[in-house]
Amino acid sequence: xxxxxxxxxxxxxxxxxxxxxxxxxxxxxxxxxxxxxxxxxxxxxxxxxxxxxxxxxxxxxxxxxxxxxxxxxxxxxxxxxxxxxxxxxxxxxxxxxxxxxxxxxxxxxxxx
Amino acid sequence: xxxxxxxxxxxxxxxxxxxxxxxxxxxxxxxxxxxxxxxxxxxxxxxxxxxxxxxxxxxxxxxxxxxxxxxxxxxxxxxxxxxxxxxxxxxxxxxxxxxxxxxxxxxxxxxxx
Numbered sequence: 001x002x003x004x005x006x007x008x009x010x011x012x013x014x015x016x017x018x019x020x021x022x023x024x025x026x027x028x029x030x031x032x033x034x035x036x037x038x039x040x041x042x043x044x045x046x047x048x049x050x051x052x053x054x055x056x057x058x059x060x061x062x063x064x065x066x067x068x069x070x071x072x073x074x075x076x077x078x079x080x081x082x083x084x085x086x087x088x089x090x091x092x093x094x095x096x097x098x099x100x101x102x103x104x105x106x107x108x109x110x111x112x
Numbered sequence: 113x114x115x116x117x118x119x120x121x122x123x124x125x126x127x128x129x130x131x132x133x134x135x136x137x138x139x140x141x142x143x144x145x146x147x148x149x150x151x152x153x154x155x156x157x158x159x160x161x162x163x164x165x166x167x168x169x170x171x172x173x174x175x176x177x178x179x180x181x182x183x184x185x186x187x188x189x190x191x192x193x194x195x196x197x198x199x200x201x202x203x204x205x206x207x208x209x210x211x212x213x214x215x216x217x218x219x220x221x222x223x224x225x
Contacts, residue, residue, distance in 0.1 A: 004155075031211065033213070035215075040217060041217060042118070042201060042215045042216055042217040042218050043156070043201060043203075043215040043218075044215070045212055045213050045214075045215075048211060048212065048213075050211055056210060056211070056212070058212055058213075059113065059212065059214070090155050090156070092155075097205065097211040098144050098163075098205070100146070100158040100161070101146075101148075101156075101158065101213075103148075103155030103156050103157065104155055105154065105155055106154075106155055
């Protein structure tokens with residue numbers, strides 16, 4: 001089944017404790033992206049990647065890191081999480097940037 | 113960068129009526145405009161998209177119109193059904209912003225049976 005998977009689905013952590021949210025797609029897509037969703041703000045793009053070893057900042061990259069060492073994986077790293085990073089995070093992928101993005105199920109992160 | 117505004121934020125319609133959601137964008141170079149539907153507890157899913165060389169696109173009960181001069185695009189849902197109840201997001205992407213997507217703030221649509 002073609003899909004985007006994210007792990008974990010739920011995470012509660014404390015300020016400053018490094019964490020990684022994994023994202024994997026099995027569709028051989030070149031374009032991958034991370035979004036955060038906050039009430040009243042819609043979806044905001046954090047980082048995106050056009051292909052392996054190519055990543056670019058989105059609208060809200062501060063406090064986040066990404067890497068794209070393999071085509072299928074695009075982890076999101078929070079090296080020192082803060083409470084303002086409490087949010088719902090979505091990973092997405094598409095064949096190319098002008099195609100349909102397939103979204104993962106989301107990761108709900110709470111930073112205390 | 114780009115700025116996408118979406119209205120209304122909430123919309124209630126009777127089953128069978130039409131629903132219209134409007135978005136405006138600021139960057140005249142934007143050339144790809146997708147619409148996503150998000151059901152409760154799920155990730156967004158593409159329902160229709162339009163490119164700047166097309167003025168209108170239709171897929172069964174769903175249509176999107178694009179006015180490049182006015183820089184706005186709209187989603188039209190006809191003969192609404194209860195299963196159309198969800199949050200809808202518009203988005204824009206263009207050459208000037210690289211490969212970055214800008215989303216609207218969402219419209220919560222409720223279809224009343």
